[in-house]
Amino acid sequence: MEIEFQRVGKKYDSGQEALSQVSFHLQQGEMAFLTGHSGAGKSTLLKLMMMIERQSSGNILVDGGDLRNLSKKMVPEHRRRVGVVFQNHQLLFDRSVFHNVALPLQVSGADHAQIGKRVRAALDKVGLLGKEKYNPMALSGGEQQRIGIARAVVNKPQLLLADEPTGNLDPKLSAEIMNLFQEFNHVGVTVLVASHDLALVARMRHRVLTLNQGRMVNDGGFS
Amino acid sequence: MSARPNTNKAPQRGATRQANQPVNTQKPNQKAKRQPFNLSQHLRQHQAVLMESVVRLMNYPMASFMTLMVIAIALSLPGGLYVMLKNVQSVTDQWEQQSVISLYLFSELEDTQALALSHQISARDDVRSVSYVSKEEGLRYFEQVSGYEQILSSLPENPLPIVLQVIPMETVQLDTLDILESLRIELEEQEQVEYAELDAQWLQRLASFLSFGERFVYALSSLLVIAVLLIVGNTIRMAVESRRDEVLVMKLVGATDAYIRRPFLYMGFWFGVLGGLCACICILAVSFWVSGPAMQLIDLYHSDFQLTSFSASEVVVCLTISAIIGTLGAWIAVNKHISDIELQ
Numbered sequence: 017m018e019i020e021f022q023r024v025g026k027k028y029d030s031g032q033e034a035l036s037q038v039s040f041h042l043q044q045g046e047m048a049f050l051t052g053h054s055g056a057g058k059s060t061l062l063k064l065m066m067m068i069e070r071q072s073s074g075n076i077l078v079d080g081g082d083l084r085n086l087s088k089k090m091v092p093e094h095r096r097r098v099g100v101v102f103q104n105h106q107l108l109f110d111r112s113v114f115h116n117v118a119l120p121l122q123v124s125g126a127d128h129a130q131i132g133k134r135v136r137a138a139l140d141k142v143g144l145l146g147k148e149k150y151n152p153m154a155l156s157g158g159e160q161q162r163i164g165i166a167r168a169v170v171n172k173p174q175l176l177l178a179d180e181p182t183g184n185l186d187p188k189l190s191a192e193i194m195n196l197f198q199e200f201n202h203v204g205v206t207v208l209v210a211s212h213d214l215a216l217v218a219r220m221r222h223r224v225l226t227l228n229q230g231r232m233v234n235d236g237g238f239s
Numbered sequence: 240m241s242a243r244p245n246t247n248k249a250p251q252r253g254a255t256r257q258a259n260q261p262v263n264t265q266k267p268n269q270k271a272k273r274q275p276f277n278l279s280q281h282l283r284q285h286q287a288v289l290m291e292s293v294v295r296l297m298n299y300p301m302a303s304f305m306t307l308m309v310i311a312i313a314l315s316l317p318g319g320l321y322v323m324l325k326n327v328q329s330v331t332d333q334w335e336q337q338s339v340i341s342l343y344l345f346s347e348l349e350d351t352q353a354l355a356l357s358h359q360i361s362a363r364d365d366v367r368s369v370s371y372v373s374k375e376e377g378l379r380y381f382e383q384v385s386g387y388e389q390i391l392s393s394l395p396e397n398p399l400p401i402v403l404q405v406i407p408m409e410t411v412q413l414d415t416l417d418i419l420e421s422l423r424i425e426l427e428e429q430e431q432v433e434y435a436e437l438d439a440q441w442l443q444r445l446a447s448f449l450s451f452g453e454r455f456v457y458a459l460s461s462l463l464v465i466a467v468l469l470i471v472g473n474t475i476r477m478a479v480e481s482r483r484d485e486v487l488v489m490k491l492v493g494a495t496d497a498y499i500r501r502p503f504l505y506m507g508f509w510f511g512v513l514g515g516l517c518a519c520i521c522i523l524a525v526s527f528w529v530s531g532p533a534m535q536l537i538d539l540y541h542s543d544f545q546l547t548s549f550s551a552s553e554v555v556v557c558l559t560i561s562a563i564i565g566t567l568g569a570w571i572a573v574n575k576h577i578s579d580i581e582l583q
Contacts (some may be wrong), residue, residue: 037431048242063582066491066582068582069495084495089495092490092493092494092495092496092498093493094493095490095491095492095493096492096493100461100491106484106487106488106491107488108484108485119488119489119492120493122491122493123492123493123495123498124493125277125280125281125284127280127283128283167492171492171493
């Protein structure tokens with residue numbers, strides 16, 4: 017999936033200006049990091065891509081089409097094409113690992129056999145195949161994050177977004193998670209990871225977008 | 240959605256904007272996901288959600304049970320009143336009584352004219368017979384029943400009119416009241432008749448009492464239906480609230496509002512159906528319980544009247560109505576609350 021931001025601004029109702037004049041272009045199959053201090057606008061930028069928020073100005077083009085043209089009814093369909101991973105997992109603890117990962121497939125109406133096959137494939141990729149019957153609560157932080165990733169990729173999205181996916185993890189687990197994202201990128205998924213872990217980002221040797229107080233201050237190679 | 244300033248106000252060169260314009264009118268590529276409508280898949284999903292919503296009810300057995308009981312009681316009240324009304328109506332339907340229309344003729348009328356009228360009326364198809372009560376007969380009868388013999392005999396002349404007692408073909412029943420009443424009016428319109436009276440006042444009173452009862456049942460039913468809507472609505476609102484996290488995650492992974500709504504609507508459906516079922520059981524149980532004393536009472540009146548309760552078709556109607564009320568209550572609550580839960 018190809019993403020283009022054209023002078024995008026976002027001003028919240030409270031008057032806070034989260035983003036202003038942000039422009040960048042993410043090619044199909046590209047992987048990039050989004051860095052900046054907390055409050056720099058990283059989460060807002062991801063929310064605009066997920067259509068959780070709408071921009072106040074500028075255009076966001078997805079595969080050449082403007083997100084502004086999508087009606088409220090078409091938002092769910094857009095979200096099915098985007099996988100998203102959060103720092104706080106957003107897992108449901110009233111069901112097993114399997115059913116957490118299966119959620120995006122159930123929601124899009126996949127049939128039973130297909131759900132089983134694809135959930136196991138996704139869990140296999142993140143190394144949790146043996147734990148599908150567990151409750152996510154019984155697993156470690158790193159494992160929970162990997163459930164979140166499995167859920168984000170189970171629908172074979174064309175774009176994978178991650179908001180501080182390694183926020184609570186130690187360096188070794190963080191590197192493992194980042195490698196996972198890289199693997200998905202290698203099979204053609206466009207990946208954008210927001211992270212403030214500069215050392216880790218530098219080691220990954222990908223394009224880095226840096227936000228500072230809502231403005232894009234650096235768009236280039238790893239620093 | 241928050242108010243967003245017009246993009247055109249952003250400082251930008253006209254040329255750049257124009258270059259973007261053709262691109263902006265396109266919609267993002269949807270080729271991958273527009274799935275064709277698949278009926279069997281759709282039905283399978285509905286079936287799964289239908290069963291899942293039962294499981295959800297079972298997850299909170301006590302709360303679900305109490306909600307069900309409230310719904311059942313609220314529904315069994317109008318249902319019970321309906322059964323009672325139905326029985327009273329059928330009792331009065333079986334109650335046949337010879338009807339009499341008394342025609343009081345003008346007092347200056349001659350006996351011969353009165354007799355002619357009497358023959359004319361008895362020739363009618365809707366009249367069984369007419370009996371002629373002369374002024375003298377009337378006076379004698381009046382003396383007997385009133386005991387004012389002396390006063391009456393001191394009168395210079397007989398003040399009573401000639402009376403024709405018309406016995407119509409129809410007996411007095413609730414559904415013949417209108418026919419008898421129109422016959423009475425028709426007879427009263429005869430120029431010799433001063434006044435016509437239908438001896439069915441008690442039945443007319445009963446009829447108006449029954450129509451009052453009917454209205455009362457309707458009004459009470461409407462109120463209780465609203466109560467059930469509110470009960471189901473409130474229960475579903477709490478269910479939505481307790482599954483807030485799930486709703487958020489489902490929205491995040493691309494669930495449509497219809498998909499999120501569905502299990503809650505089925506929950507309302509089950510509340511309606513099961514509440515209606517409990518109400519039917521209550522009504523049948525109470526009818527059975529009262530039937531003993533009621534039959535004794537009926538025996539005392541030597542009537543062959545049969546007590547009736549809910550028939551099978553009435554049970555079906557009751558369940559259908561309660562299912563609709565339950566689903567509707569859920570619909571109202573869910574529509575409001577699911578859109579309130581937004582990703583942030």
